[in-house]
Amino acid sequence: MAGNSDPLTPRAKLAVTAGKAVAAASRAAGRGSGSVIGGRVALKLDPDLLARLAQNLDCVLVSATNGKTTTTRLIAEALRAAGPVVSNALGANMPAGITSALAGGSDAKFAVIEVDEKYLAGVARDTDPKCIALLNLSRDQLDRAAETRMLAENWREGLAGSKAVVVANADDPLVVWAASSSPNVIWVAAGQMWKDDAWSCPSCGGVMQRPGDDWFCGECGFRRPTPSWALSGDHVLDPHGSAWPIHLQLPGRANKANAASSAAVAAVFGVPPQVALERMYQVQAVAGRYDVVQFQGRDLRLLLAKNPAGWLETFSLIDPPPTPVILSVNARSADGTDTSWLWDVDYTRLTGHPICVVGDRKLDLAVRLEVADQQFQVCESLDQAVQLCPPGRIEVIANYTAFQDLRRRVGN
Secondary structure (H helix, E strand, O other): OOOOOOOOOHHHHHHHHHHHHHHHHHHHOOOOOOHHHHHHHHHHHOOOHHHHHHOOOEEEEEEOOOOHHHHHHHHHHHHOOOOOEEEOOOOOOOHHHHHHHHHOOOOOOEEEEEOOHHHHHHHHHHHOOOEEEEOOOOOOOOOOOOOHHHHHHHHHHHHOOOOOEEEEEOOOHHHHHHHOOOOOEEEEEOOOOOOOOOOEOOOOOOEEEOOOOOOEEOOOOOEOOOOOEEEEOOEEEOOOOOEEEOOOOOOOHHHHHHHHHHHHHHHHOOOOHHHHHHHHOOOOOEOOEOOEEEEOOEEEEEEEOOOHHHHHHHHOOOOOOOOOEEEEOOOOOOOOOOOHHHHHOOHHHHOOOOEEEEOOOHHHHHHHHHHOOOOEEEOOOHHHHHHHOOOOOEEEEEOHHHHHHHHHHHOO
């Protein structure tokens, strides 16, 4: 526990100090938070630094394609009921960013860490987590992680025999396959709107049967496990069958699912569902997501959607037509340079909304909207798009770097 003797060697202390100095210099130069470059420098000086920083902390790792930043925030809020928390709240979720975050949490008892899917097994080895939350797996950044089943296999092998309590979504067959190698799993019925990455059985390749909310493989018998926690409308059902109301300022069904998983994680650390869920109400926005900002005399709600599953969830929470919608898509390295995923998104859900299109890949998106028979205008900038939108609040949906561009432009 925190408060034990100092685990850091002189070399580790030097690495932390150097990393913080580099991060501060990066911030001073206006190059962002500096957490990644600071972590890289620190790990160069002491490759075991992440493990050293984690050894006095009760760690929770959170990984998924969608929702991991928000869920990390919700879990961190819940665990603050039991002690100080350190977390990589800004989403720097590879080893350098994680190391940087932990280096800043000297008095913490808990570490709640968002982890990029590809790095989960390695970070789990280094941090010896008490709990790992696995939410979902779907296609994302196709040039970098083309095959979701390979990611599930990587998780499955990396977590085999882990001492961690794994809190896993029973409704995602890929997550269930990945978690099934772990000896201690708590299953949560968190739901799954996007099913197009799990039509074949991850265990044998057979065709999945999906009657209602259930799923199973007709060939090998791989099937949905019985959950002990469940999202049920606006409530979380705990293992005793008690229903706890979810009160969130964050919109949408996906965030209720994130809250259900977060309540299950909090319970691992002895925080009761009522306390955990009440604390989650404090979260209004996550790194700018869901924020409503004033820009050019208009209210813009900023929504992040990075991949087909994320766009599907986002469409379900925007205000009904004729609310105007601005869509922005980039394809820089942090987004994945392959935009073919645009063809997997059902843009007919935007019928009736006036649409403006911006971003580096606005023409790719325009072609897709044309095929989906949508009415839209291509704009050169956010400013132009806002001026063209009819009155009322505007929903702005963007993928990762496009979202960062928008936040800078609106001063958020």
